Amino acid sequence: MRRSYAKCRSLDSLRSLGMTETVVIPSGARSATSRDLHRAFGMMLLVVAMATLTSCKRETRRFRESPPSATPGGTVRVSALQPGALQDTTHVRNVYEGNAYAVSEGQRLFNWYNCSGCHANGGGGMGPPLMDDEWIYGAGSEQIYTTIVQGRPNGMPSFAGKVPAQQVWQIVAYVRSLSGLNPASTRSARTEHMMYYPGSQALPMETSPKQAFRPPAGEMP
Amino acid sequence: MLLQLPSVRGAPNQSVLESSGPLADRVESLWWFALITASLVYLVTMGALWWAAAHARRREQRGEELPMDDERRMTRGVTLAVGATVVVLLVFLVTDLSVGRTLDPVPRAHPITIELTGKQWWWDVTYADTSPQGRFTTANEIHVPVGEPVLFVLNARDVIHSFWAPNLAGKKDLIPGYTQSMWFQADTAGDYRAQCAEFCGVQHAKMALHVIAEPPEKYAQWVAAQRAPATTASDSVAVRGREVFLAGQCAMCHAITGTSAASRNGPDLTHVASRRTLAAGTLPNTRGALAGWIVDPQQVKPGAHMPSNQLPPSDLDALLTYLQSLK
Numbered sequence: 001m002r003r004s005y006a007k008c009r010s011l012d013s014l015r016s017l018g019m020t021e022t023v024v025i026p027s028g029a030r031s032a033t034s035r036d037l038h039r040a041f042g043m044m045l046l047v048v049a050m051a052t053l054t055s056c057k058r059e060t061r062r063f064r065e066s067p068p069s070a071t072p073g074g075t076v077r078v079s080a081l082q083p084g085a086l087q088d089t090t091h092v093r094n095v096y097e098g099n100a101y102a103v104s105e106g107q108r109l110f111n112w113y114n115c116s117g118c119h120a121n122g123g124g125g126m127g128p129p130l131m132d133d134e135w136i137y138g139a140g141s142e143q144i145y146t147t148i149v150q151g152r153p154n155g156m157p158s159f160a161g162k163v164p165a166q167q168v169w170q171i172v173a174y175v176r177s178l179s180g181l182n183p184a185s186t187r188s189a190r191t192e193h194m195m196y197y198p199g200s201q202a203l204p205m206e207t208s209p210k211q212a213f214r215p216p217a218g219e220m221p
Numbered sequence: 222m223l224l225q226l227p228s229v230r231g232a233p234n235q236s237v238l239e240s241s242g243p244l245a246d247r248v249e250s251l252w253w254f255a256l257i258t259a260s261l262v263y264l265v266t267m268g269a270l271w272w273a274a275a276h277a278r279r280r281e282q283r284g285e286e287l288p289m290d291d292e293r294r295m296t297r298g299v300t301l302a303v304g305a306t307v308v309v310l311l312v313f314l315v316t317d318l319s320v321g322r323t324l325d326p327v328p329r330a331h332p333i334t335i336e337l338t339g340k341q342w343w344w345d346v347t348y349a350d351t352s353p354q355g356r357f358t359t360a361n362e363i364h365v366p367v368g369e370p371v372l373f374v375l376n377a378r379d380v381i382h383s384f385w386a387p388n389l390a391g392k393k394d395l396i397p398g399y400t401q402s403m404w405f406q407a408d409t410a411g412d413y414r415a416q417c418a419e420f421c422g423v424q425h426a427k428m429a430l431h432v433i434a435e436p437p438e439k440y441a442q443w444v445a446a447q448r449a450p451a452t453t454a455s456d457s458v459a460v461r462g463r464e465v466f467l468a469g470q471c472a473m474c475h476a477i478t479g480t481s482a483a484s485r486n487g488p489d490l491t492h493v494a495s496r497r498t499l500a501a502g503t504l505p506n507t508r509g510a511l512a513g514w515i516v517d518p519q520q521v522k523p524g525a526h527m528p529s530n531q532l533p534p535s536d537l538d539a540l541l542t543y544l545q546s547l548k
Contacts, residue, residue, distance in 0.1 A: 061423075063519040064529070108526075112486045113473060162473050164528045 061101045076146045078137040094141040096173040100186040106174025107188065109167050118155065121193035122178040127155060131178045131194075139181060144172045235414040237387045241434070242406045244390045247320045254316060262309060324391065327404045332372040335363060339375075339382030339395040339417065342424035342525060343488055343501040348444070349374070357447045358476075360488035361501045363432045366440040370406045383419035386432050392418045407434035414502065423524035429502025450479030451491045451547050462543025465536045470528065477547070487527065494548045500525070508541055515540070 077089040096102030110116060118127030128136060137147045148168050151158030159168070176182050233239050240249040338345040347358045365371045375384060377395040385392040390405035407413070417428035435443070454460045466472060467482055474487035496506055500522055504510040513520070515537065518527040532540065 061524065063523045064517075161469060164470055164530070167528055 060099060062095075062099075076138075076140075076142050078143060078146065089138065089140060089143060091140060092142040092145070094169055094173055094176075096170050097141065097176065097182045098186055099173070100188075102170050103173045103177050103182065103186045104188060105167075106170035106172070106177075109163075109171050110174055113159070113163060113171075115171070122175075123194055130175055133179055139176070139179075141169075141172050141176065144175055145169065148172070232414070234412055235387055235416065239388050241388045241409045241411065241413070242390070243408070244324050244405050245388055247323060248391050251316060251320045255313065258309060258313070262305075327370055327372050327402075329370050332370045332404065333365070334372045334374060336374045336376070337363075337384060337395070339377040339384070339421070339428075341379050341422050342417070342428040342522070344428070344430045345378075345485075345488070348447070355448065357444075357478075357491075358489040359447060359492065359496070361430055361498060362496045363430065364440055364443045365407055365432060365434050366437040367407055367410050367434050369437070370404050372404045373402060375401045375403065380421050381419050382417050382421050382428070384415060384430075385418035386413050386415035386430075388413045389415075389432060394419055407432070410434050410436060412497075424522050427501060427503045427522050429498075431497055431502060433497075446495065446548075447492055451477045453479070454543055454546065456542075458539050459543045459546050461536070462539035462541070465532070465540045466543060469532075470530055471540075474527075490544065490547060492547055494545050508545060511544060512537060512541055 075087055075090055077087060080086070096106070118125055119130050120127075122131040123129050124132075128134075133139075135143075137143055137152060145168055147156065148163070148171065149158065149160045151160075163171070173182060173186075177187050180187070237245070237249055237252055240246045334349040336347040336349055338347075344361050345358070346360055346363055347356060350356045373384070373393075375393055375395045376399075377397045379397060381397070382395040383392050384395060384403070386405070388411075389407055390403065393401060393403040395401070411434055413432040413434065415430040415432055417425055417430075419425075421428065454463045463480070466475075466477070467480060472482040472484065474484050475490045476483045476485060478489075478491040494506070498504060499506050499510055499514050500518070503522060504514060514527075515530050516532070517529050518525050519529060
């Protein structure tokens with residue numbers, strides 16, 4: 001078999017085959033096409049930027065950040081029982097509360113410093129469970145902070161001077177995430193242990209997790 | 222010739238081209254074989270291309286008709302090229318597999334065994350022994366005797382790491398929950414740098430390990446020194462430093478044999494002053510670097526799991542004196 005294209009060595013032979021017309025795009029049409037292209041490209045960039053920017057805050061890693069407060073000032077109320085008028089506790093905003101990375105660091109430290117030894121990944125053991133909605137000494141960030149730093153009767157040791165304030169605040173963020181008190185976007189999607197709330201990628205539950213499931217409260221001190 | 226340039230060759234203590242041991246020799250010869258074969262293939266291909274272009278041009282200048290419609294010539298050429306490609310690839314495959322096979326078995330019944338565990342971002346090194354007293358743990362530095370095979374038991378705690386000492390052996394991954402093993406033998410004494418070769422997080426680049434190959438008698442001395450518990454603090458400053466270490470944040474993650482500090486979260490510091498580097502090959506082991514590392518590790522290695530430690534100057538000074546006494 002002889003291939004015809006083998007003979008098309010020059011422009012002459014191309015012409016002899018009748019290929020004389022060149023496709024020319026009119027200049028107006030061309031600029032319209034490129035404008036459309038530009039617009040499409042711009043939209044694409046915008047969509048990509050929106051998709052990436054929304055996840056920025058969740059993943060910010062602030063390694064050298066000073067913690068909210070080394071010691072929460074004012075009164076940190078640890079019990080509802082107190083003489084006289086009920087004083088509200090001084091609230092401290094935990095900067096790590098809405099940060100997924102800090103919460104995951106808190107989870108790592110929870111195991112490193114052997115919180116699991118008594119609280120068993122939040123389910124409770126020797127110590128009270130942390131994934132239910134019963135708080136003996138308060139559920140506020142500053143209340144959990146003072147509980148960790150000061151220690152509590154019947155077994156909870158004081159970690160003052162042993163764990164730097166920044167790490168205590170990260171652990172506080174994680175402890176609150178165990179019972180779903182911090183934004184859902186910062187919770188881990190899946191843990192290897194029991195979970196109180198559905199993971200961030202789970203289907204929505206029909207009833208609230210607190211109504212559906214209630215782990216046993218630990219012994220009161 | 223280009224490879225003889227120092228910039229292309231890289232550091233001599235971390236280079237595949239400076240092999241020091243039977244395994245690395247095989248890997249290096251495989252590398253040279255592949256390079257020479259690939260270069261030959263490249264030269265032959267380029268030569269054929271040049272010849273075809275020049276030949277066609279000459280014939281055209283002479284006004285001859287090019288025989289481009291010769292089906293048989295074409296078939297012959299393509300068959301030859303495909304055949305040569307298959308043969309070259311097959312040779313590569315066979316040599317590669319055979320090198321892999323010769324590297325597999327440990328050539329000794331009871332070799333020195335080192336349990337190497339990758340952690341974000343440092344190496345936990347434990348020398349195994351039949352008796353518990355013989356075991357000891359160090360970090361980021363391995364000593365091996367020259368001319369003896371050493372077996373490694375590889376593991377990881379958090380994510381996948383990879384152990385790669387290019388002068389001594391190929392790479393092997395460290396996988397959490399899955400124990401692997403490898404071995405190598407160093408034939409010449411030297412300080413070889415190994416590097417984590419699997420991306421493992423923000424400080425992957427600063428996860429290095431020094432393999433120090435030394436004569437057997439020197440190695441035995443080192444082992445004896447490492448097995449001993451930490452030296453007891455003698456002067457008052459070191460005693461205060463020990464107090465700072467045990468009462469403060471340090472003891473929450475680090476261990477010093479012979480004291481109450483026994484946590485396994487961070488590197489073992491029993492003989493920290495005997496090591497060459499700090500923070501997995503990041504800093505030289507000097508008093509100043511140690512101080513900087515303790516006070517603000519996030520400046521040196523952002524994201525590392527060591528928190529910053531605000532200490533009063535006198536406490537820091539005492540702590541440095543104590544740590545530097547741990548030879």
